[in-house]
Amino acid sequence: MVLFFIGLGLADEKDITVKGLEAVKRCSRIYLEAYTSILLVQKEKLEKFYGKEVIVADREMVESQVDAILHDADKEDVGFLVVGDPFGATTHTDLQLRAKALHIPVRVIHNASIxxxxxxxxxxxxxxxxxxxxxxxxxxxxxxxxxxxxxxxxxxxxxxxxxxxxxxxxxxxxxxxxxxxxxxxxxxxxxxxxxxxxxxxxxxxxxxxxxxxxxxxxxxxxxxxxxxxxxxxxxxxxxxxxxxxxxxxxxxxxxxxxxxxxxxxxxxxxxxxx
Amino acid sequence: MVLFFIGLGLADEKDITVKGLEAVKRCSRIYLEAYTSILLVQKEKLEKFYGKEVIVADREMVESQVDAILHDADKEDVGFLVVGDPFGATTHTDLQLRAKALHIPVRVIHNASIxxxxxxxxxxxxxxxxxxxxxxxxxxxxxxxxxxxxxxxxxxxxxxxxxxxxxxxxxxxxxxxxxxxxxxxxxxxxxxxxxxxxxxxxxxxxxxxxxxxxxxxxxxxxxxxxxxxxxxxxxxxxxxxxxxxxxxxxxxxxxxxxxxxxxxxxxxxxxxxx
CATH class of the missing domain: 3.30.950.10 (Tetrapyrrole methylase, C-terminal domain)
Structure with a gap:
């Protein structure tokens, strides 16, 4: 239904916004972009806080497996977590454009970045x-x-x-x-x-x-x-x-x-x- | 104990971070800086969401009543809410410096800004x-x-x-x-x-x-x-x-x-x- 780009902010699992956390809870799949920046806590801490699995997406995955990330995003909510703000880096533009081309609504939840x-x-x-x-x-x-x-x-x-x-x-x-x-x-x-x-x-x-x-x-x-x-x-x-x-x-x-x-x-x- | 500068992000009451909301809940007094930017929701919506009163601080108040804002901040937590990120504007520097001069610990909780x-x-x-x-x-x-x-x-x-x-x-x-x-x-x-x-x-x-x-x-x-x-x-x-x-x-x-x-x-x- 929606592809969420969710900013995680700067330091730990509690830097996500209330709106961002609500979106995470709605999503069937959650990806964590883990190559343009890092959060200062481990993935396991995020998973515990969210109560669901987080798939780490490295550069290769985001660049070559866009279809897998967007799979069924027209039927269920998918979350793409980015440390800082989603558009601090240019890297996610392609994913956004691909989603739009497939008529998947995109929603951005902002956060602090450096x-x-x-x-x-x-x-x-x-x-x-x-x-x-x-x-x-x-x-x-x-x-x-x-x-x-x-x-x-x-x-x-x-x-x-x-x-x-x-x-x-x-x-x-x-x-x-x-x-x-x-x-x-x-x-x-x-x-x-x-x-x-x-x-x-x-x-x-x-x-x-x-x-x-x-x-x-x-x-x-x-x-x-x-x-x-x-x-x-x-x-x-x-x-x-x-x-x-x-x-x-x-x-x-x-x-x-x-x-x-x-x-x-x-x-x-x-x-x-x- | 602590003077919190808490960024509210851009649009509504749910753009606060989880960390920011926890800080708000700890504070005895909450001020909302309401002159360098505006949130797109009313103060009453924030109060309902926080479960406590919010004092609107206009320019005159922040510039002339720093002592009132900092009153007892060495004994209890005080929150200063800022739309966007706390240091998007230069306006709050003075409050921060005054708090430090009084040996009141200052903590900044960042958020998205324009x-x-x-x-x-x-x-x-x-x-x-x-x-x-x-x-x-x-x-x-x-x-x-x-x-x-x-x-x-x-x-x-x-x-x-x-x-x-x-x-x-x-x-x-x-x-x-x-x-x-x-x-x-x-x-x-x-x-x-x-x-x-x-x-x-x-x-x-x-x-x-x-x-x-x-x-x-x-x-x-x-x-x-x-x-x-x-x-x-x-x-x-x-x-x-x-x-x-x-x-x-x-x-x-x-x-x-x-x-x-x-x-x-x-x-x-x-x-x-x-």
Whole structure:
């Protein structure tokens, strides 16, 4: 009858909305999209909370088994759970378009995502420019498309939210070359790695988009009880231990008085350093 | 014990998160911030759903009666409800800083806001530049600080989210001049008024930031059952009736194939016109 896209919010099973939970209870099948972000709790905790089974949908499944996901969705309700907000990532557009083509009604239940929850760090949301993604460098590939974007934001005095890479259940390139998929262990980029890569690219590009003295805010596990927010220079934050995932980094643009007051409460102290 | 900032999400009483609702149930006093945004349901519906009284806090109250709001918050839980996400607006920063100065623990419960839910229209969130506010013109004041920002976004091919003015329980300028406050009726800017003002400013500035033929998306009541999303040129959208508040407008930058596929389902038809 309906394909629900249900945002789960940021941290645990109780971040779902009351409306979202009601939709979950109506659904015959529930998929959990588990590759563009992660919730900070295990699937079993969700299943216990919902009182029903949750099918984990990895990238391969969502990209190649759309028909299975949509099977009978014209006769019964199907739920597609997404960490954060359903349209934080572009990944689910295809599923939505396919459902519409099959005349299956689609309903979206929104929730917080890092794109708006980052406002909690004290830098004001309407003063952010374009967001960027920082992906893991490999021996042969150092993607730096973020650089001109950060530069343009900084030239306009705007903050930049850097979304840090997540590698979940992706086959290793080596195994693909051998024709037999072997999955690499999950990896979540830390603030420290992000800063290291950023500074490497600044050294190549030398246009002064930022440097070791640039004010940044590192955030970890936003919305959870163990949330961590630390403001400091890139050099300072490079030494801070932010603990388990997920991490994000904000490169500050020009700051206003009220933003500075907010950041002051999060300024790093020597004791924060690892 | 704790001052909770609780995001209510976008549309109705069931958009609160399970975690947020649990916090509401713990609180001795509940304030509803009612001037930077509005929920699409009445206070009484919230009270019935929560099983307790909700105190509406207008701008004057939040700005002048912080002590009353924080009274005894070191001994009992107090909740401050905000439509959308608590830090979508800058308005609550002061309350948070005051609580911290009094050593009252602050806890934030996030939710969807227009800043991330707008992703549902099909233009991808990471391709938005700086957001702008469009405020009502008066006879003597036509604020146009949005113009260079939209221009800069468009020059970089980025989309611009335009947040439209809300006037709730604000004393009229005339009454302030007479020394006795009279409150004006609430007003919520429509997509139509926003486009009219935007085009007026383009005529003054003539830098080609946008024009009647620029692709835009008008959205109304996002997250509710009556949600409306229409894509079209500024000239086309100026003629569409988007119905009751709240409205927002997105000025598209360069669009990618997948964005165009998403927008195609929302393209305005002649029958949409009022």
């Amino acid at each position: 794109m708006n929850a980052v406002g909690t760090c004290g830098l004001q949301l309407y003063r952010y420019g374009e967001a960027v993604s920082i992906v893991y460098f490999t021996d042969s590939w150092r993607p730096d498309s973020f650089y001109p974007r950060i530069l343009a934001n900084r030239q306009r005095g705007l903050h930049t939210l850097c979304l840090l890479d997540i590698k979940v259940r992706e086959p290793s390139l080596e195994s693909l070359a051998r024709g037999r998929k072997v999955y690499e262990p999950a990896r979540y980029m830390t603030v420290n790695t992000a800063i290291e890569q950023l500074l490497e690219i600044e050294q190549d590009q030398k246009q002064g988009a930022y440097g070791p003295g640039t004010l940044c805010v590192g955030v970890a596990r936003i919305g959870s009880d163990t949330q961590q927010i630390v403001a400091g220079t890139m050099a300072e934050l490079a030494e801070i231990d932010f603990g388990p995932p997920l991490h994000s980094l904000i490169i500050a643009g020009e700051t206003h008085v009220i933003e500075e007051e907010m950041l002051a409460q999060y300024r790093c102290q020597p004791s924060d350093r690892s | 800043m991330n839910a707008v992703g549902t229209c099909g233009l991808q969130l990471y391709r938005y530049g700086e957001a702008v506010s469009i405020v009502y013109f008066t006879d003597s004041w036509r604020p146009d600080s949005f113009y260079p920002r939209i221009l800069a976004n468009r020059q970089r091919g980025l989309h611009t989210l335009c947040l439209l003015d809300i006037k709730v329980r604000e004393p009229s300028l005339e009454s302030l001049a007479r020394g006795r406050k009279v409150y004006e009726p609430a007003r919520y800017m429509t997509v139509n008024t926003a486009i009219e003002q935007l085009l007026e400013i383009e005529q003054d500035q003539k830098q080609g930031a946008y024009g009647p033929g620029t692709l835009c998306v008008g959205v109304a009541r996002i997250g509710s059952d009556t949600q409306q999303i229409v894509a079209g040129t500024m000239a086309e959208l100026a003629e569409i009736d988007f119905g009751p508040p709240l409205h927002s407008l997105i000025i598209a930058g360069e669009t990618h194939v997948i964005e165009e596929e998403m927008l195609a389902q929302y393209r305005c038809q002649p029958s949409d016109r009022s």
